[in-house]
Amino acid sequence: MSAFAWNILLALIWIAVSGDFSGAGLLTGFVLGYIILGITLREVPAFAAYVRRVPKIILFAGYFLRELIRSNLRVAWDVVTPTHYMKPAVIAVPLDAKTDGEIALVANLISLTPGTLTLDVSSDRRVLYIHVMYLDDLEQVRADIKRFEARVLELLR
Amino acid sequence: MIDVLVALSMLIGALFMLLAAIGLLRMPDLPMRMHATTKAGALGSGLIMIAVALHFSSSEVTARVIAIIGFIMLTAPVAAHVIGRAGYFVGVPLWHKILQDDLKGKYDATTHTLRSPDIDSQDIEQPPRDH
Numbered sequence: 001m002s003a004f005a006w007n008i009l010l011a012l013i014w015i016a017v018s019g020d021f022s023g024a025g026l027l028t029g030f031v032l033g034y035i036i037l038g039i040t041l042r043e044v045p046a047f048a049a050y051v052r053r054v055p056k057i058i059l060f061a062g063y064f065l066r067e068l069i070r071s072n073l074r075v076a077w078d079v080v081t082p083t084h085y086m087k088p089a090v091i092a093v094p095l096d097a098k099t100d101g102e103i104a105l106v107a108n109l110i111s112l113t114p115g116t117l118t119l120d121v122s123s124d125r126r127v128l129y130i131h132v133m134y135l136d137d138l139e140q141v142r143a144d145i146k147r148f149e150a151r152v153l154e155l156l157r
Numbered sequence: 158m159i160d161v162l163v164a165l166s167m168l169i170g171a172l173f174m175l176l177a178a179i180g181l182l183r184m185p186d187l188p189m190r191m192h193a194t195t196k197a198g199a200l201g202s203g204l205i206m207i208a209v210a211l212h213f214s215s216s217e218v219t220a221r222v223i224a225i226i227g228f229i230m231l232t233a234p235v236a237a238h239v240i241g242r243a244g245y246f247v248g249v250p251l252w253h254k255i256l257q258d259d260l261k262g263k264y265d266a267t268t269h270t271l272r273s274p275d276i277d278s279q280d281i282e283q284p285p286r287d288h
Contacts, residue, residue: 023216072173072200079180079193088189088252090245092259092274111234112199117192118238119245119260123270129260131188131241138257 003041003050007033057155064109071115075133089135090119092127093145102156103128106149116145163212170204173197186252187244195237199229 007030014029015021034054041047078085097103107118107128117131132141180193203226210222245251245260259274 023219068196068200072196075180075193075196076173076176079176079183079197084185084254086185086189086252086254087256088186088254089256090188090251090258090260107238108231108234111237112196112230115192117188117195117241118234119188120238120242120271122272124272127274129271131192133189133192135256 003037003047006047007037007050009033010036053155060151060155063151064113067113071113075115086133087135088131088133089138090129090131091135091138091142092122093130093142095121095126095128096146096149097153098125102153105156106152109152110145110148113148159211159214163208166204166208166211170201170208173201173204177201185254187249188241189252191237191241195233199233202229 010033011026011029014032015025018025018029020028034051037047038051042051095103095106097106103121103125107121110116110128110130111118115133117133119129119131121128130145135141174197177194177197180197181190184190184193206222206225210219213219251258
Protein backbone atom coordinates (compact mmCIF):
# COMPACT_ATOMS: atom_id res chain seq x y z
CA MET A 1 0.00 0.00 0.00
CA SER A 2 2.83 2.41 0.78
CA ALA A 3 4.16 1.66 -2.68
CA PHE A 4 0.88 2.96 -4.07
CA ALA A 5 1.21 6.08 -1.91
CA TRP A 6 4.69 6.63 -3.32
CA ASN A 7 3.35 6.27 -6.82
CA ILE A 8 0.66 8.89 -6.12
CA LEU A 9 3.29 11.16 -4.60
CA LEU A 10 5.42 10.85 -7.74
CA ALA A 11 2.37 11.66 -9.85
CA LEU A 12 1.70 14.78 -7.75
CA ILE A 13 5.33 15.83 -8.09
CA TRP A 14 5.02 15.41 -11.86
CA ILE A 15 1.92 17.64 -11.84
CA ALA A 16 3.72 20.30 -9.79
CA VAL A 17 6.82 20.21 -11.98
CA SER A 18 5.01 20.19 -15.31
CA GLY A 19 2.29 22.62 -14.18
CA ASP A 20 -0.33 20.46 -15.90
CA PHE A 21 -3.22 20.35 -13.44
CA SER A 22 -5.53 17.94 -15.26
CA GLY A 23 -6.64 14.35 -15.25
CA ALA A 24 -4.34 13.61 -18.17
CA GLY A 25 -1.43 15.16 -16.27
CA LEU A 26 -2.18 12.99 -13.24
CA LEU A 27 -2.37 9.89 -15.42
CA THR A 28 0.93 10.72 -17.14
CA GLY A 29 2.57 11.29 -13.77
CA PHE A 30 1.16 8.04 -12.47
CA VAL A 31 2.45 6.02 -15.42
CA LEU A 32 5.89 7.68 -15.23
CA GLY A 33 6.03 7.13 -11.47
CA TYR A 34 5.05 3.50 -11.97
CA ILE A 35 7.86 2.98 -14.48
CA ILE A 36 10.39 4.71 -12.21
CA LEU A 37 9.35 2.60 -9.22
CA GLY A 38 9.51 -0.53 -11.37
CA ILE A 39 13.07 0.19 -12.46
CA THR A 40 14.68 1.73 -9.40
CA LEU A 41 13.07 -0.23 -6.58
CA ARG A 42 12.71 -3.66 -8.13
CA GLU A 43 14.99 -5.10 -5.43
CA VAL A 44 12.59 -4.08 -2.63
CA PRO A 45 9.98 -6.84 -2.19
CA ALA A 46 7.05 -4.56 -1.27
CA PHE A 47 7.58 -2.41 -4.34
CA ALA A 48 8.22 -5.36 -6.64
CA ALA A 49 4.92 -6.91 -5.52
CA TYR A 50 3.13 -3.63 -6.20
CA VAL A 51 4.69 -3.33 -9.65
CA ARG A 52 3.59 -6.87 -10.50
CA ARG A 53 0.10 -6.27 -9.15
CA VAL A 54 -0.90 -3.20 -11.19
CA PRO A 55 -1.12 -4.92 -14.61
CA LYS A 56 -3.02 -7.78 -12.95
CA ILE A 57 -5.58 -5.35 -11.58
CA ILE A 58 -6.07 -3.78 -15.01
CA LEU A 59 -6.42 -7.23 -16.61
CA PHE A 60 -8.90 -8.23 -13.94
CA ALA A 61 -10.96 -5.08 -14.52
CA GLY A 62 -11.20 -6.00 -18.21
CA TYR A 63 -12.10 -9.62 -17.44
CA PHE A 64 -14.69 -8.50 -14.91
CA LEU A 65 -16.28 -6.07 -17.35
CA ARG A 66 -16.50 -8.78 -20.01
CA GLU A 67 -18.15 -11.18 -17.55
CA LEU A 68 -20.53 -8.44 -16.43
CA ILE A 69 -21.74 -7.75 -19.98
CA ARG A 70 -21.80 -11.38 -21.13
CA SER A 71 -23.91 -12.65 -18.28
CA ASN A 72 -26.10 -9.54 -18.21
CA LEU A 73 -27.13 -10.44 -21.74
CA ARG A 74 -28.12 -13.93 -20.61
CA VAL A 75 -30.33 -12.57 -17.84
CA ALA A 76 -31.71 -9.96 -20.24
CA TRP A 77 -32.66 -12.68 -22.70
CA ASP A 78 -34.52 -14.52 -19.98
CA VAL A 79 -36.34 -11.37 -18.93
CA VAL A 80 -37.69 -10.51 -22.38
CA THR A 81 -38.55 -13.99 -23.68
CA PRO A 82 -41.77 -15.54 -22.41
CA THR A 83 -40.33 -18.88 -21.25
CA HIS A 84 -38.24 -19.01 -18.12
CA TYR A 85 -34.99 -20.89 -18.68
CA MET A 86 -33.81 -20.41 -15.12
CA LYS A 87 -32.54 -23.30 -13.04
CA PRO A 88 -32.19 -21.60 -9.67
CA ALA A 89 -30.48 -23.13 -6.67
CA VAL A 90 -28.85 -22.10 -3.43
CA ILE A 91 -25.44 -23.71 -3.25
CA ALA A 92 -22.69 -23.72 -0.65
CA VAL A 93 -19.23 -22.85 -1.90
CA PRO A 94 -16.20 -23.35 0.34
CA LEU A 95 -14.23 -20.16 0.91
CA ASP A 96 -10.50 -19.69 0.55
CA ALA A 97 -10.70 -16.04 1.59
CA LYS A 98 -9.86 -15.63 5.24
CA THR A 99 -10.01 -12.03 6.46
CA ASP A 100 -13.11 -9.84 6.63
CA GLY A 101 -11.92 -7.64 3.80
CA GLU A 102 -11.19 -10.56 1.49
CA ILE A 103 -14.55 -12.20 2.15
CA ALA A 104 -16.40 -8.90 1.66
CA LEU A 105 -14.67 -8.20 -1.65
CA VAL A 106 -15.14 -11.72 -2.99
CA ALA A 107 -18.80 -11.76 -1.95
CA ASN A 108 -19.42 -8.36 -3.49
CA LEU A 109 -17.81 -9.23 -6.80
CA ILE A 110 -19.69 -12.53 -6.93
CA SER A 111 -22.92 -10.59 -6.38
CA LEU A 112 -22.03 -8.20 -9.18
CA THR A 113 -21.54 -10.91 -11.79
CA PRO A 114 -25.04 -11.77 -12.91
CA GLY A 115 -26.34 -15.24 -12.30
CA THR A 116 -24.83 -15.38 -8.83
CA LEU A 117 -25.99 -13.59 -5.70
CA THR A 118 -24.27 -13.98 -2.36
CA LEU A 119 -26.90 -14.70 0.28
CA ASP A 120 -24.77 -15.22 3.36
CA VAL A 121 -21.53 -16.42 4.82
CA SER A 122 -21.63 -19.14 7.46
CA SER A 123 -20.78 -18.09 10.99
CA ASP A 124 -17.53 -20.08 10.97
CA ARG A 125 -16.59 -18.38 7.68
CA ARG A 126 -15.90 -21.59 5.89
CA VAL A 127 -18.67 -21.42 3.35
CA LEU A 128 -20.40 -18.85 1.19
CA TYR A 129 -24.07 -19.46 0.37
CA ILE A 130 -24.77 -18.32 -3.16
CA HIS A 131 -28.01 -18.14 -5.07
CA VAL A 132 -27.30 -19.27 -8.61
CA MET A 133 -29.67 -18.54 -11.43
CA TYR A 134 -28.48 -21.09 -13.96
CA LEU A 135 -27.36 -24.32 -12.36
CA ASP A 136 -26.58 -26.30 -15.50
CA ASP A 137 -23.94 -28.37 -13.77
CA LEU A 138 -23.16 -28.08 -10.07
CA GLU A 139 -19.46 -28.93 -10.35
CA GLN A 140 -19.00 -26.58 -13.27
CA VAL A 141 -20.65 -23.66 -11.47
CA ARG A 142 -18.67 -24.32 -8.30
CA ALA A 143 -15.40 -24.52 -10.22
CA ASP A 144 -16.24 -21.24 -11.99
CA ILE A 145 -16.86 -19.48 -8.69
CA LYS A 146 -13.66 -20.92 -7.20
CA ARG A 147 -11.66 -19.75 -10.21
CA PHE A 148 -13.18 -16.30 -9.88
CA GLU A 149 -12.34 -16.23 -6.18
CA ALA A 150 -8.77 -17.33 -6.87
CA ARG A 151 -8.36 -14.46 -9.32
CA VAL A 152 -9.65 -11.95 -6.77
CA LEU A 153 -7.41 -13.31 -4.01
CA GLU A 154 -4.41 -13.19 -6.31
CA LEU A 155 -4.91 -9.42 -6.50
CA LEU A 156 -5.15 -9.01 -2.74
CA ARG A 157 -2.30 -11.17 -1.53
CA MET B 158 -18.22 10.82 -33.58
CA ILE B 159 -18.35 11.45 -29.83
CA ASP B 160 -22.07 12.23 -30.16
CA VAL B 161 -22.70 8.78 -31.59
CA LEU B 162 -20.80 7.18 -28.70
CA VAL B 163 -22.73 9.25 -26.16
CA ALA B 164 -26.08 8.39 -27.75
CA LEU B 165 -25.20 4.70 -28.03
CA SER B 166 -23.98 4.43 -24.49
CA MET B 167 -27.04 6.23 -23.16
CA LEU B 168 -29.45 4.12 -25.19
CA ILE B 169 -27.88 0.85 -24.13
CA GLY B 170 -27.77 2.06 -20.53
CA ALA B 171 -31.44 3.02 -20.60
CA LEU B 172 -32.25 -0.33 -22.21
CA PHE B 173 -30.54 -2.20 -19.38
CA MET B 174 -32.44 -0.13 -16.82
CA LEU B 175 -35.68 -0.98 -18.63
CA LEU B 176 -34.71 -4.65 -18.58
CA ALA B 177 -34.07 -4.37 -14.85
CA ALA B 178 -37.56 -2.94 -14.36
CA ILE B 179 -39.20 -5.62 -16.50
CA GLY B 180 -37.16 -8.25 -14.70
CA LEU B 181 -38.42 -6.97 -11.37
CA LEU B 182 -41.95 -7.67 -12.56
CA ARG B 183 -41.38 -10.87 -14.46
CA MET B 184 -38.99 -12.92 -12.35
CA PRO B 185 -40.74 -15.57 -10.27
CA ASP B 186 -39.15 -15.08 -6.84
CA LEU B 187 -37.28 -12.61 -4.66
CA PRO B 188 -33.63 -13.68 -5.21
CA MET B 189 -34.12 -13.74 -8.95
CA ARG B 190 -35.69 -10.31 -8.85
CA MET B 191 -32.60 -9.12 -7.04
CA HIS B 192 -30.51 -10.74 -9.77
CA ALA B 193 -32.36 -8.88 -12.47
CA THR B 194 -32.34 -5.48 -10.80
CA THR B 195 -28.87 -5.17 -9.28
CA LYS B 196 -26.75 -6.20 -12.21
CA ALA B 197 -28.72 -4.68 -15.04
CA GLY B 198 -29.32 -1.58 -12.91
CA ALA B 199 -25.64 -1.19 -12.07
CA LEU B 200 -24.56 -1.73 -15.67
CA GLY B 201 -27.26 0.59 -17.00
CA SER B 202 -26.51 3.47 -14.66
CA GLY B 203 -22.76 2.94 -15.24
CA LEU B 204 -23.24 3.27 -19.01
CA ILE B 205 -25.33 6.42 -18.59
CA MET B 206 -22.66 7.95 -16.34
CA ILE B 207 -20.01 7.10 -18.94
CA ALA B 208 -22.14 8.85 -21.56
CA VAL B 209 -22.26 11.92 -19.29
CA ALA B 210 -18.47 11.88 -18.89
CA LEU B 211 -17.96 11.58 -22.64
CA HIS B 212 -20.40 14.37 -23.37
CA PHE B 213 -18.90 16.93 -21.01
CA SER B 214 -15.30 15.63 -21.31
CA SER B 215 -14.05 17.80 -18.51
CA SER B 216 -11.98 16.52 -15.62
CA GLU B 217 -14.37 17.63 -12.88
CA VAL B 218 -17.31 15.78 -14.42
CA THR B 219 -15.15 12.72 -15.15
CA ALA B 220 -13.89 12.63 -11.57
CA ARG B 221 -17.45 12.63 -10.27
CA VAL B 222 -18.51 9.99 -12.79
CA ILE B 223 -15.69 7.72 -11.63
CA ALA B 224 -16.76 8.27 -8.02
CA ILE B 225 -20.42 7.55 -8.82
CA ILE B 226 -19.63 4.35 -10.72
CA GLY B 227 -17.35 3.25 -7.90
CA PHE B 228 -20.04 3.79 -5.30
CA ILE B 229 -22.69 2.02 -7.39
CA MET B 230 -20.37 -0.96 -7.76
CA LEU B 231 -19.76 -0.93 -4.01
CA THR B 232 -23.32 -0.48 -2.77
CA ALA B 233 -25.56 -2.32 -5.27
CA PRO B 234 -24.33 -5.83 -4.38
CA VAL B 235 -24.45 -5.08 -0.66
CA ALA B 236 -28.08 -4.01 -0.93
CA ALA B 237 -28.91 -7.09 -3.02
CA HIS B 238 -27.21 -9.36 -0.51
CA VAL B 239 -28.96 -7.82 2.48
CA ILE B 240 -32.42 -7.86 0.87
CA GLY B 241 -31.95 -11.39 -0.48
CA ARG B 242 -30.70 -12.65 2.87
CA ALA B 243 -33.45 -10.97 4.86
CA GLY B 244 -36.07 -12.29 2.45
CA TYR B 245 -34.71 -15.81 2.70
CA PHE B 246 -34.61 -15.93 6.49
CA VAL B 247 -37.97 -14.22 6.93
CA GLY B 248 -39.40 -17.05 4.87
CA VAL B 249 -40.30 -15.52 1.54
CA PRO B 250 -41.16 -18.57 -0.60
CA LEU B 251 -38.71 -19.54 -3.33
CA TRP B 252 -39.72 -20.54 -6.82
CA HIS B 253 -41.17 -24.05 -6.97
CA LYS B 254 -38.67 -25.11 -9.64
CA ILE B 255 -35.64 -24.53 -7.41
CA LEU B 256 -33.16 -27.36 -7.96
CA GLN B 257 -31.38 -27.49 -4.62
CA ASP B 258 -31.19 -25.47 -1.44
CA ASP B 259 -28.02 -25.93 0.57
CA LEU B 260 -28.98 -23.14 2.95
CA LYS B 261 -32.17 -24.81 4.15
CA GLY B 262 -32.21 -25.48 7.90
CA LYS B 263 -28.70 -24.11 8.46
CA TYR B 264 -29.80 -20.94 10.19
CA ASP B 265 -30.55 -20.81 13.90
CA ALA B 266 -32.96 -17.94 14.50
CA THR B 267 -32.46 -17.84 18.26
CA THR B 268 -28.66 -17.66 18.29
CA HIS B 269 -28.37 -16.02 14.86
CA THR B 270 -25.67 -18.42 13.81
CA LEU B 271 -25.39 -19.97 10.39
CA ARG B 272 -23.93 -23.45 10.26
CA SER B 273 -21.70 -24.45 7.40
CA PRO B 274 -22.46 -27.76 5.72
CA ASP B 275 -20.66 -30.71 7.20
CA ILE B 276 -17.66 -31.05 4.92
CA ASP B 277 -17.21 -34.73 5.84
CA SER B 278 -20.77 -35.77 5.12
CA GLN B 279 -22.59 -35.97 1.82
CA ASP B 280 -23.84 -32.43 2.30
CA ILE B 281 -21.18 -30.95 0.12
CA GLU B 282 -18.60 -32.29 -2.29
CA GLN B 283 -15.21 -30.60 -2.29
CA PRO B 284 -14.58 -28.94 -5.65
CA PRO B 285 -11.38 -29.73 -7.52
CA ARG B 286 -8.56 -27.43 -6.47
CA ASP B 287 -6.99 -25.78 -9.46
CA HIS B 288 -4.42 -23.65 -7.72
